[in-house]
Amino acid sequence: MNKREFLKGAVVFIPAAGVLGAVARHAAGKETAAKEPAAKQPAAAPNAKNGYEPSAHYYGMGIDIDKCIGCNLCAVACKVENDVPDEPFYFRTWVERYTITRDGEVSVGNISLGTAREPMREPVQDAREVVRTFFVPKLCNQCQKPPCVQVCPVNATFTTQDGVVIIDAERCIGCRYCIQACPYGQRYLHPKTRVADKCTFCLHRLVKGLQPACVEVCPTQARIFGDLRSHASRLVRFRRLNKLHVLKPQLNTDPKVYYANLDGEVR
Amino acid sequence: MSLTKGADGLAELLGQVTGFIYPNEIEVHWSILIVVYPYVTGLVAGAFILASLVKVFRIKEVQPTYRLSLLTALAFLLIAPLPLLLHLSQPQRFYEILLTPNPTSAMAMFGFVYAWYLMGVLLLEIWFEYRRDLIELAQTSRFPLNWVYRVLSLYSKDTSEASLAFDRKATQVITIIGIPSAFLLHGYVGFIFGSVKANPWWGSVLMPIVFLMSAIVSGIALVILIYMVRAGVRGEPIDMPCLDRITSYLFYAVIVDFSLEALDFVHRLYQSEESVKILGSLITHKLFMSLWVVQILLGMFIPLGILVLAKACGFGAELRKLLYFTAVILIQIGIFATRWNVVIGGQLFSKSFRGLTTYKMEVMGIEGLLAALVLLALPFVVLYVLLKLLPTEGPRGKALSGATSTARTV
Numbered sequence: 211m212n213k214r215e216f217l218k219g220a221v222v223f224i225p226a227a228g229v230l231g232a233v234a235r236h237a238a239g240k241e242t243a244a245k246e247p248a249a250k251q252p253a254a255a256p257n258a259k260n261g262y263e264p265s266a267h268y269y270g271m272g273i274d275i276d277k278c279i280g281c282n283l284c285a286v287a288c289k290v291e292n293d294v295p296d297e298p299f300y301f302r303t304w305v306e307r308y309t310i311t312r313d314g315e316v317s318v319g320n321i322s323l324g325t326a327r328e329p330m331r332e333p334v335q336d337a338r339e340v341v342r343t344f345f346v347p348k349l350c351n352q353c354q355k356p357p358c359v360q361v362c363p364v365n366a367t368f369t370t371q372d373g374v375v376i377i378d379a380e381r382c383i384g385c386r387y388c389i390q391a392c393p394y395g396q397r398y399l400h401p402k403t404r405v406a407d408k409c410t411f412c413l414h415r416l417v418k419g420l421q422p423a424c425v426e427v428c429p430t431q432a433r434i435f436g437d438l439r440s441h442a443s444r445l446v447r448f449r450r451l452n453k454l455h456v457l458k459p460q461l462n463t464d465p466k467v468y469y470a471n472l473d474g475e476v477r
Numbered sequence: 478m479s480l481t482k483g484a485d486g487l488a489e490l491l492g493q494v495t496g497f498i499y500p501n502e503i504e505v506h507w508s509i510l511i512v513v514y515p516y517v518t519g520l521v522a523g524a525f526i527l528a529s530l531v532k533v534f535r536i537k538e539v540q541p542t543y544r545l546s547l548l549t550a551l552a553f554l555l556i557a558p559l560p561l562l563l564h565l566s567q568p569q570r571f572y573e574i575l576l577t578p579n580p581t582s583a584m585a586m587f588g589f590v591y592a593w594y595l596m597g598v599l600l601l602e603i604w605f606e607y608r609r610d611l612i613e614l615a616q617t618s619r620f621p622l623n624w625v626y627r628v629l630s631l632y633s634k635d636t637s638e639a640s641l642a643f644d645r646k647a648t649q650v651i652t653i654i655g656i657p658s659a660f661l662l663h664g665y666v667g668f669i670f671g672s673v674k675a676n677p678w679w680g681s682v683l684m685p686i687v688f689l690m691s692a693i694v695s696g697i698a699l700v701i702l703i704y705m706v707r708a709g710v711r712g713e714p715i716d717m718p719c720l721d722r723i724t725s726y727l728f729y730a731v732i733v734d735f736s737l738e739a740l741d742f743v744h745r746l747y748q749s750e751e752s753v754k755i756l757g758s759l760i761t762h763k764l765f766m767s768l769w770v771v772q773i774l775l776g777m778f779i780p781l782g783i784l785v786l787a788k789a790c791g792f793g794a795e796l797r798k799l800l801y802f803t804a805v806i807l808i809q810i811g812i813f814a815t816r817w818n819v820v821i822g823g824q825l826f827s828k829s830f831r832g833l834t835t836y837k838m839e840v841m842g843i844e845g846l847l848a849a850l851v852l853l854a855l856p857f858v859v860l861y862v863l864l865k866l867l868p869t870e871g872p873r874g875k876a877l878s879g880a881t882s883t884a885r886t887v
Contacts, residue, residue: 299487299503306497318497318831348499357675363585364573383573384566386506387584393675395499395828399506404566461674477829 262417264371268438269411270466271425272448273347275473277432280305280331280345284424284433285322291412291423298323300398302409303349303424308475309334310342316475321345346476347433349424350375350396350409351457351465358388358397367406373438373466374413379405393461411435438466486837496832505824505836508844509817510560513852515666515688516816517557520856522663522689523696524550525599525655527723532652538722544869545707546700547606551599552860558591560852563843583669594662598655604631605647607867612636625866663692670819677752678759678823683741690734695812697727698805703860705802717794724801728784731808735777755830763825763833767814776811780804 288294288303304322311317324330334340356375359367366381367388382405389397389406400407412422420426425435436445445468452470458477469476490503528546530536562568578585611630615623664685670676671684701723708715745753760768780803786792787800821836839845 297488298491299500301500304500316831318829320497320500323500357673360581361584361673362579363582363587364570364577365579366573381570381573382567383570384568385561385564385584386566387582387669389501389506390824391673391675393828395502398501399504399566477831 262419266439267372267416269373269416270352270436270438270445270468271349271411271422272434272436272445272452272454272468272470274432274434274448274452275344275346275469275471277430278305278345278347279430279432280307280321281429282321282324283427283429284347287423287427288409291415292410294407295401297401300401300407302396302407303347306346306348306476307331308342308344308346308473309340310473310475311339312341313339342473344473346469346472347424348394348396349467350411351394351463351467352409352411354464354466355462357391357393357461357463361387361391363387370413372413372416374411374416375408376410376413377406377408379403379407382406393458393463486839490835490837493835494832496827497829498827498832498834499829502824502827503834505821505834507820507824508564508836509821509838509846509849510564510844510852512813512816512820513849514557514560514564515663515820516695516813517553517560517852517856518666519663519688519692519812519816520696520699521550521554521557521594522659522692523694523698524553524700525659525696526693527697527700527726529652529656529659530726532649533656536722538716538719541716541719542700542704542723544606544867545704545864546696547599547603548863548867548869549700549703549856549860550696551603552863553856554591554595554599555859556852556856558587559855560849561587563848563852583665583672586665590662590665594658598651598658602648602651602655603867605644605651608633608644609636609641610867629866660689663689670823675828676823677750678756678826679819681741683737683744684819687734687737687741690730690737691812691815694727694730694734694808697723697730698808698812701727701801702805702809705798705805707864715794715798717797720798720801721788724784724787724804727805727808728781728788731777731781731784735781752830755826755833759822759826759833763835764818764822768818768822771814772811772818775807776814777808780807780811783807 282305285301285304288301289296292302294300294302301322304320307319307321309317309319319330319332321330334343352373352375354369354373356367356369359369359375362368363385364381364383366383367375367377369375384399384404384406386399386406389399392408397406397408399405412420412424415422421435422433425433434444434448436443436448438445440446448470449468452468454468454470455472456465456468487503494503524546527539528543528550530539531543562571565571574585575588578588608630611626612634613636615626615630617623618626667685667688670679670688671681673679701720705715705720707713745756783800783804787797787804792800824834825836826833841847
């Protein structure tokens with residue numbers, strides 16, 4: 211090879227190698243992104259000590275409205291567990307309070323807007339006028355047909371094999387289409403990471419065999435967590451024993467958060 | 478309470494919420510930049526449709542605005558992705574949308590629709606339209622411009638009759654492909670909003686069509702505006718038959734646009750779905766000024782009245798020019814308000830349908846008013862450069878292109 215041929219070859223080779231390298235790196239990056247929960251949580255690898263196998267589970271949650279006393283512990287525990295900012299406009303879960311008076315007037319408040327010790331519960335003006343009042347915990351419905359996943363332009367949000375919709379914070383470009391697409395107002399843009407954020411059913415706890423934080427702290431067992439694939443799960447029993455409803459069924463999102471004793475006024 | 482950085486502006490909005498909203502809804506995520514985006518894209522589509530009137534429908538009167546329309550479309554198209562890019566909270570990752578797009582995401586299709594329209598339609602049509610000029614300009618202009626033209630002409634040197642005939646054929650074919658492409662470009666933007674079933678203000682099958690029609694209105698009005706201002710600045714006479722003709726098209730386009738909006742309104746009111754109450758309070762409170770006053774009254778009724786007046790009363794050319802000029806400016810403001818009402822309006826009510834929030838626009842920030850104004854001004858800078866580089870008349874000062882160039886080459 212003479213000098214001229216060598217230079218010619220080099221001119222073609224260097225950019226070509228650069229492009230191929232970048233493509234290869236990107237392809238490799240995609241692979242790890244798809245396994246994000248497993249990669250982030252060493253315990254989640256199928257061959258790990260506790261033998262967690264994502265495809266063996268399919269998680270959902272039941273909420274018994276009649277058992278919720280509005281203590282707000284779930285919302286507080288969630289913020290602590292998941293590093294959710296303190297401000298009263300970033301929530302992965304919250305509790306609404308409904309008051310329906312005799313004239314059919316519905317007033318709704320969010321008790322989680324207050325602090326941990328003092329949930330925001332304004333006194334009812336005239337208790338004799340009230341016909342029904344109840345609390346409704348809200349969280350990501352972990353839909354089986356999630357509109358947020360459908361619209362994400364870069365596949366940054368996706369459903370794991372165990373049925374949890376999560377967000378890859380390293381892939382999210384922050385377009386916020388998912389926030390617009392969620393009918394339940396569950397998503398927010400995290401002010402520190404500047405990517406979309408929402409409830410993950412505490413997936414990092416699930417892979418260790420623990421319950422989500424909100425379920426663990428609930429003093430009245432108003433939140434029932436479980437595996438829809440396991441016949442022995444509490445959630446399956448809850449689903450058998452109660453008449454259930456999901457939020458906004460007309461939107462055909464197929465939520466996996468099931469409410470028992472839910473009032474028609476709840477949206 | 479200690480505030481997380483970036484959250485300080487939101488706390489003060491808490492007091493302005495009326496009724497009940499889901500807590501995360503306090504932040505209006507799609508800001509004024511996302512208002513600018515469909516506005517600018519609409520101008521592209523509209524300007525192109527106007528240009529196609531000459532090529533496909535062979536409307537000779539509109540010829541003087543043909544090249545201007547094409548260059549306007551290009552100038553605005555080049556700027557169109559900027560508001561989107563600046564709006565991302567992780568703009569350095571924008572390329573993900575091109576490398577690993579999610580096929581079920583309407584937004585992920587942006588790269589493809591944009592690239593097709595830019596490369597497959599607009600640049601090609603402009604190149605064929607200007608090829609002969611570029612060759613002549615490369616010969617007549619001095620260094621370094623002659624090299625710029627040589628590169629722009631892609632080193633083409635053939636000015637034979639056969640090659641010019643091919644140019645004409647090519648622009649014709651590209652325009653025919655270009656019309657559905659322009660529809661696709663802006664209809665697609667409408668689909669981004671119209672397909673959001675969670676949001677009753679957006680989720681409507683009419684959305685892409687309404688977007689398209691208002692795009693045509695704004696694009697035509699913009700080309701008229703630029704044509705008139707440019708003629709004024711250069712001290713050239715305005716071609717009145719051309720102006721009369723285009724404003725007629727503008728008039729019909731506004732009528733169709735208004736009919737569609739009215740249909741949408743009546744349909745919602747008559748169907749009276751779950752959301753009707755909150756949307757009613759949205760348009761009577763939060764959007765009262767921007768919807769009823771600016772969009773409908775200033776942006777549609779008054780310009781329609783002005784156009785009727787100008788057409789029917791047999792005024793002289795000077796007065797007609799003044800009336801047209803006023804009408805197109807009002808229409809521009811009206812269409813901007815239309816985009817505002819869709820984008821911002823759709824985020825001001827809670828998806829619980831029980832309350833309203835407020836949008837407080839930043840002034841200085843990257844998603845603020847100033848950034849939006851810069852983004853709206855940039856296409857005009859690009860257009861200025863394009864017009865300097867690619868004159869709308871031929872190199873010898875003659876009106877070129879289309880009908881006249883055919884006459885000359887025969």
